Amino acid sequence: xxxxxxxxxxxxxxxxxxxxxxxxxxxxxxxxxxxxxxxxxxxxxxxxxxxxxxxxxxxxxxxxxxxxxxxxxxxxxxxxxxxxxxxxxxxxxxxxxxxxxxxxxxxxxxxxxxxxxxxxxxxxxxxxxxxxxxxxxxxxxxxxxxxxxxxxxxxxxxxxxxxxxxxxxxxxxxxxxxxxxxxxxxxxxxxxxxxxxxxxxxxxxxxxxxxxxxxxxxxxxxxxxxxxxxxxxxxxxx
Numbered sequence: 104x105x106x107x108x109x110x111x112x113x114x115x116x117x118x119x120x121x122x123x124x125x126x127x128x129x130x131x132x133x134x135x136x137x138x139x140x141x142x143x144x145x146x147x148x149x150x151x152x153x154x155x156x157x158x159x160x161x162x163x164x165x166x167x168x169x170x171x172x173x174x175x176x177x178x179x180x181x182x183x184x185x186x187x188x189x190x191x192x193x194x195x196x197x198x199x200x201x202x203x204x205x206x207x208x209x210x211x212x213x214x215x216x217x218x219x220x221x222x223x224x225x226x227x228x229x230x231x232x233x234x235x236x237x238x239x240x241x242x243x244x245x246x247x248x249x250x251x252x253x254x255x256x257x258x259x260x261x262x263x264x265x266x267x268x269x270x271x272x273x274x275x276x277x278x279x280x281x282x283x284x285x286x287x288x289x290x291x292x293x294x295x296x297x298x299x300x301x302x303x304x305x306x307x308x309x310x311x312x313x314x315x316x317x318x319x320x321x322x323x324x325x326x327x328x329x330x331x332x333x334x335x336x337x338x339x340x341x
Contacts, residue, residue, distance in 0.1 A: 104143075105133045105154055107302075111142045115185075118146055129204065135161060140168035141178050147186030150204030152231055157214035159224050162207050166226035169205055171196070204228050206276065210236035215259040222266035222273040229295065230263045232256060232277040248282035257291075264292045 104110060114130055121128045129150035130143045143151055153165040167175035181187045187195035205226055209218050210233025222230050234247035234256060243249040266272030276295035279285045285296045 104139075105131045111146065114143070114148075115146055118148060118185075127204075129206065135165050135168075137168045137176055137178075140165070144169060144177065144203075145180065145184035145186050147184070149202070150206060150228075152206040152208060154208045154233075155211065155214075155236070156207035156209060156221060157211050158217050159220040162221045162224040162227050165207055166205055166224065169203055169226070170200055174200075206231050207273075208233045208236075209259060210234075211240040212237070212255065213240075215255055215262075218259045218262040219266050222263050223271055225271070227273050229274040229276050230259075231295075232259060232275070234278060234280060234283075247280055253283075260291055260293075 104114060107113075118128050127149035129152055130146070130148045131152040132139045132143055132154065135153040135155060140151060140153075151169065153168075156162050156165060168177060169175060171177050171179055181195055182190040186199065206229040207221060207224075207227050208231045209215060209221060214221065215237070218230065221227065234252065235245070237255065238244065238247040238249060238252045241249075241252055241255065243252055246252065260275060263273060263275040267274060274294040275292060276297070277288055277293055278297045279288060279299075285298060288296050
């Protein structure tokens with residue numbers, strides 16, 4: 104929901120689809136605030152992701168949005184929301200906080216400086232690195248592969264992994280990029296890696312389709328090259 108056009112009402116059918124296949128769902132909030140967290144949690148996802156967490160204080164606030172009083176500030180309507188099966192799940196209040204995955208996105212220079220403290224906050228389960236926003240905060244907009252950005256990412260990664268080595272700490276998650284593939288990330292110790300997104304897959308397929316069509320025009324039409332019919336049929340069937 105952070106960068107897409109959809110909101111809470113659009114997330115619900117996605118949760119229905121994922122639930123039908125017993126696939127865990129994580130909702131990425133557009134803003135770290137109690138209102139968005141409350142509405143997302145009432146839908147019943149298995150995890151929530153908070154953006155732009157740059158200090159232990161903001162991480163503690165994020166966790167508090169996921170906890171009912173007195174441990175937090177989450178509003179209660181557990182008798183009528185999807186998360187509790189609309190009040191049918193009698194054990195919801197006892198289990199919901201323990202079963203929820205709380206992810207905090209570290210995506211700024213300030214966040215990297217405090218990443219170990221953020222990872223150590225009680226209730227933070229996972230640190231999600233944000234290479235695009237991090238590169239922008241460093242003055243390298245849309246250049247996450249810049250040497251200085253990559254060096255800063257390594258500092259953050261080591262900080263998170265170091266926190267997990269001892270008691271507590273958080274898992275390390277991130278987005279695979281053209282310059283940083285999932286295998287490379289896995290070798291550095293990432294516990295969770297996000298691969299291609301649906302919009303990116305559709306865009307790449309559409310662009311590739313148009314490129315192939317333009318190339319076919321440059322190479323001649325079917326009438327001009329009837330002997331190339333087999334290759335044309337393969338193109339249109341893909």
